[in-house]
Amino acid sequence: MNHPRSPSTLRSVALLLPLLLVAACGEVPGVRDSTTDTVTPQAEAIDGLFWFSVILGTVIWLIVMGLLAVPIWRSWQRRKRSEAAEQVYAPTERGPIRYDVPASEVDGPIAVADPDHIAEAEADHRVRSRLIWWGGMILPAIVLIVLLVYSAIVGNAVAHVEEDGQLEVDVIGHMFWWEVYYPDEDIITANEIVVPVNTPIRFNLTTEDVIHSFWIPRLHGKMDMIPGRTNIFTFEANQTGSFRGNCAEFCGIAHAQMVAYVHVVEQDEYDAWVAGQQEPGQSVSAAGEEVFLGAGCAACHAVDGTSVARVGPDLTHLASRQMLAGGIVPNTRDNLATLIVEPQTLKPGIPMPATRLTDTELEDLLDYLEGLE
DSSP states (O other): OOOOOOHHHHHHHHHHHHHHHHHHTSOOTTOOOOSSSOOSHHHHHHHHHHHHHHHHHHHHHHHHHHHHHHHHHHHHHHHHHHHHHHHHTOOBTTBSOOSSSOGGGOOSOOOOOOHHHHHHHHHHHHHHHHIIIIIIIIHHHHHHHHHHHHHHHHHHHHSOOOOTTOEEEEEEEETTEEEEEETTTTEEEESEEEEETTSOEEEEEEESSSOEEEEOTTTOOOEEEOTTOOEEEEEOOSSOEEEEEEEOSOOSTTGGGOEEEEEEEOHHHHHHHHHHHHSOOOOSOHHHHHHHHHTTGGGTOOBTTTBOOOSSOOOTTGGGOSEETTTTEEOOHHHHHHHHHOHHHHSTTOSOOOOOOOHHHHHHHHHHHHTOO
16 A cells, blocks of 8 residues: 655655755865866866856756746636636536527527637737747857857867976876876876976877876866877966876776876975986895796886886886876785786776786785885
């Protein structure tokens, strides 16, 4: 047996839905990828276009709901008047009214056109005509023109512009990680990009395999990475911090775990980072280096002075990175061990095979990798 919902239950549901919507707009602590908390003029312009579209759409929705309420109200009023008229002109007990006899022979009411109804019908026709013209043609054209103009203004604001002193960074998409190269500094790293604050930055975006899409929401909009093509966007961060982004184009089974971080730091901190990255990557674990070379790791990963492979991320300064496995887990010894011996457990779908090692070999290899600062 179905029981009607109580008023208290309905009120609870009505209050819960807005709370859920508000919660969905919040930012998860530690995950700084909100599109509405911008730190660059480019992202701020995109955010402005978003809110303008939301507000304009809300206003249009309210107007449409109001216009819909008018004919509903008029129809309801007309139905009430019709019901009242039917009661006045209801058939008598002698049978229904006949309309095929002369009026002189009719012993009862005569149905005639109500002038008020005719005037009301004409008014309704005029209202419908105006709604079609204004609501269906003129206002939509105005709204689309306004959005087109605003979008053009935002597009111009976020367009790539060459500036003196730009820091150039090449970002190359792979399944499922990001290769990062600083051509002027001759630095190669992966998944984490370090840039100075208040400095024009130029990202050259391309891919080595399938289509990817680079997106750091607080810095800029989405930009596709297409094989054989280099797309460019520029920005200038006005605030330090670590800003998270994702691949925004489905590229395979581990697409959702293809994460990038942009670390915006002060100029002196950036200079120190560059100096450290330009130093050769050397580890004190000779036994671990032997494992690295003998277990097949060097066939995919480069370490300056040891291996030049480019299949997987460059590991020359692995210990200086905060994250592992394409940016999805912290750079800890346990996570590094799991990535070596059971990579599919940590990140299903990556092309990295499991490495068979003894406990001693694994510990030596971990010592070697953790020494690559």
